[in-house]
Amino acid sequence: MIASPFRLDTCSNALAAWTAGQQHDDISDDERRRAFSIWLRSDRLSSARSADGQTVDRKRKSANFSMNDRKSVVAETESERLLKEIGGLLMEDSEYPLEPTLLYAQLDRNMVAESIFKELGNQFLFRWPMNERLSYALLELWEAQDGQDRWSEMEYVLRDGQFDVAYFHPDEIDPQEDVIERSERALQRHFGEKPIVYPPLPTDDDLQNYGL
Structure with a gap:
């Protein structure tokens, strides 16, 4: 059974932290970012079907594919099909369909949390997912x-009709570091150092659209 990946579990402390970061000018940029990270991880952790296996590998795997690759269905692996589908879903952003994009995702049993940057x-x-299918994919x-060895985080870079994917296993990740810090570091690595604009806290109507 698959539960909706957009069922949010409201975390009042995280909401309060992000609201404080939005309303008070004396909050530093790092504190604002930290508050957003807390809210993102607490309220955007998505429920989905469970999977078996443990993740204990130091290796990092990467791949590069073209969105226009016309391999036969027989030759195409399930992972390649899903990676192409993810690229198509990222391009469903009606306001910014073709802009260079980074998707940074954190996954585990029953959970997926994604961050999208244009x-x-x-x-x-920062952009919210335009299609709930993204979490399922x-x-x-x-x-x-x-x-049994599973990666736990991935970065997916989409630009000029092609995408690059890198997978990260738990032993490569500092458990004391926020995932938002890793996603911002990935942005700098791929696109250079630029300011990041995060959205305001979602309204009640926005949250209802996610199934609350």
């Missing part, structure tokens, strides 16, 4: 791994 000239813009990709 490069807009001299800044990056990410979970299916995570579950499609062979064996």
Whole structure:
């Protein structure tokens, strides 16, 4: 049984932290970012179907594919199909369909949390997923791994009709570091150092659209 990946569990402390960061000018940029990270991880952790396996691998795997690759269905692996689908879903953003994009996702059993950034000239813009199918596709990709060793985070860079994917295993990740810090570092690595614009706290109507 698959539960909706957009069922949010409201965390009042995280909401309060982010609201404080929005309303008070004396809050530093780092504190604002930290508050957003807390809210993002607490309220955007998505429920989905469970998967078996443990993640204990130091290796990092990467791949590069073209969105226009016309391989036969027989030759195409399930992972390749899902990666292409993810690219198509990121391009469903009606306002910014073709802008260079970074998707940074954190996955585990019953959980997926994704952050999407669009490069807009001299800044990056955080974007919410436009299609709930994205969370399902990410979970299916995570579950499609062979064996017991599973990556736990991935970065997906989409630009000029092609995408690059890198997978990170738990032993490569500092448990004391926020995932938002890793996503921002990935942005700088791929697109250079620019300011990041995060959205305001979602309204009650926005939250209802996610199924609350």
